[in-house]
Amino acid sequence: MGSMDWFVIMSIAFAGSFGHCIGMCGGFIVAYSSTKIDPSMSRVAQLVRHSAYNIGRVSSYVFLGMVFGGIGSLFMLTMEMHGALFIFAGVLMIITALSMLGLSKLLHALEHSFSHLKLFKLLFSRLIKSKSIPSFFALGMMNGFFPCGFVFFFAAKAASSASILQGGLIMAVFGLSTVPTLLALGQSVNFMREIAFRQSMNRIAAVAIAIYGVYSIYYGLAYFFDLPM
Numbered sequence: 001m002g003s004m005d006w007f008v009i010m011s012i013a014f015a016g017s018f019g020h021c022i023g024m025c026g027g028f029i030v031a032y033s034s035t036k037i038d039p040s041m042s043r044v045a046q047l048v049r050h051s052a053y054n055i056g057r058v059s060s061y062v063f064l065g066m067v068f069g070g071i072g073s074l075f076m077l078t079m080e081m082h083g084a085l086f087i088f089a090g091v092l093m094i095i096t097a098l099s100m101l102g103l104s105k106l107l108h109a110l111e112h113s114f115s116h117l118k119l120f121k122l123l124f125s126r127l128i129k130s131k132s133i134p135s136f137f138a139l140g141m142m143n144g145f146f147p148c149g150f151v152f153f154f155a156a157k158a159a160s161s162a163s164i165l166q167g168g169l170i171m172a173v174f175g176l177s178t179v180p181t182l183l184a185l186g187q188s189v190n191f192m193r194e195i196a197f198r199q200s201m202n203r204i205a206a207v208a209i210a211i212y213g214v215y216s217i218y219y220g221l222a223y224f225f226d227l228p229m
Contacts, residue, residue, distance in 0.1 A: 008212065009157070009170060013177035016100075016150050016205030028143050029053075029185050036131050050183055052133050053140035057182075058175030060144020061151070062168045065158040069167015072159035082162065083223025086216050089156035093213030096153040100206035144175075153209050160216060 032053065037046055075085040120142075127139045144151075154174040158167035221227060 006173065008208070009154070009173050010177045012205050012208045012212070013154070013174045014181070015208070016202065017178035017181035018202075028139065029182060031128060032136065032139060035128050036136065038131075047183075049133060049136045052136035053143075054175075054179050054183060056137035056140025056142075057144040058140075058172060058179070060141045061154070061171040061175040064144070064151070064155055065171025065174075066164045066168040068155045068159040069161050069170075070164045072162040072167065073164065075162065079223050083220040085162065086160050086220030086223070088220075089160040090213040090216030090218075090220060092156040093153050093209050093216060096150070096156075097206040097210035097213060100150070100202055100209070150205075153212075156216075157212075 029050075037049055041049075072085055075081040123142055124139075127135050127142065154171055158170045161167050161170060218227065
C-alpha cells in the first residue's frame with residue numbers, strides 16, 4: 001500500500017466519524033457517559049475512562065483486521081483468486097456506501113438484528129452498571145465487534161491486503177482516526193450533534209467509499225483482463 005492509500009483511509013475514517021460513527025457509537029457513549037461517569041469527576045478522570053473505552057474499541061478493530069487480513073491471505077494462491085478478492089471487497093465497499101446513504105437496508109438489518117441478541121443485551125446491561133475502568137475498556141471492545149457498515153468497508157480493505165499484519169494496521173489506522181471525534185463527544189455529549197453537519201460528512205465518506213469500491217473492482221478485473229493501470 002502506498003502513502004496515498006493510507007491518506008485515503010485516514011480521510012474516510014475521520015470524515016465518517018462525524019456522521020456514521022456518531023450515529024452508530026453515539027448511543028454507547030451517551031449511555032455510559034450518563035450512567036457510568038459521575039459529573040463531579042475531574043476532567044482527567046473522565047478522560048481516562050473515555051480513553052479506556054476507545055482503546056477497547058480500537059483493540060477490537062485491530063483483531064478484526066488481523067482476522068480478515070489472514071482470510072485474505074488464503075486467496076493469494078493464484079493471481080485470479082487475488083483479483084477475485086479485490087472484486088469482492090469492492091462490491092462490499094459499494095454496498096457499505098449505499099447503506100450509509102440510506103439506499104440499501106442490507107447492512108442496517110444486520111446492525112439492527114445484532115443489537116437485539118440476548119447475549120449482547122446481557123453483556124451491555126452488566127457493563128453499563130459497573131463504574132470500574134476495565135468495564136469501560138470491555139464496553140469499547142464490545143462496541144468494536146458491533147456490526148457496522150463503516151467497519152465492513154475497512155474489514156474488506158483489510159482482507160484485500162492479504163496480510164495479517166497489514167490488515168491489523170489498516171483497522172488500527174481506521175480506529176485511531178475516529179478517536180478524536182468520539183473522544184470529544186464523550187467529553188461533551190452535545191458535541192457536533194448537529195444533524196445537517198453529520199449528514200454532510202456521512203455523505204462525503206460514503207461517496208469516497210463508493211469510489212474506492214469501484215477502483216477496487218477495476219483493480220481486481222485487471223487480474224483477468226488487460227486493463228490499463
